[in-house]
Amino acid sequence: MEAGRQLAGALLSQSLVDELLLYQAPVLMGEAAQGLLSLPIYTQMSQAPRLELLELCQLGQDIRLRLRPQV
Numbered sequence: 001m002e003a004g005r006q007l008a009g010a011l012l013s014q015s016l017v018d019e020l021l022l023y024q025a026p027v028l029m030g031e032a033a034q035g036l037l038s039l040p041i042y043t044q045m046s047q048a049p050r051l052e053l054l055e056l057c058q059l060g061q062d063i064r065l066r067l068r069p070q071v
Contacts, residue, residue, distance in 0.1 A: 005034055005035060005036060005037050005038045006038045008036075008037050008038075009037035009038035009039045010038070012037060012039070012049060012069065013039060013040070015069070015071065017069055018068070018069075019054070019066060019067065019068050020051065020065075020066070020067040020068075020069070021064060021065070021066055021067075022036070022064070022065045022067065023059075023062050023063070023064050023065075024062060024063045024064075024065070025061065025062045026061055026062075049069055049070075050069070050070040051067040051068065051069055051070065052067065052068045052069075052070050053065065053066075053067060054066045054067060054068055
């Protein structure tokens with residue numbers, strides 16, 4: 001499923017995501033850019049979702065990450 005930051009964050013928070021495909025371009029967006037996912041504020045690193053890297057590949061100048069949330 002392709003989703004925006006609100007839906008993607010809600011699905012990840014509810015453990016309804018099997019894999020994530022993330023694309024990263026070599027561009028700096030600045031302070032006005034929105035975050036990738038809408039997630040709660042975590043006060044400790046142990047609260048943040050952990051991801052397992054399954055695949056990393058370069059597509060032109062971009063990078064694609066295939067990740068699996070760790071349970």
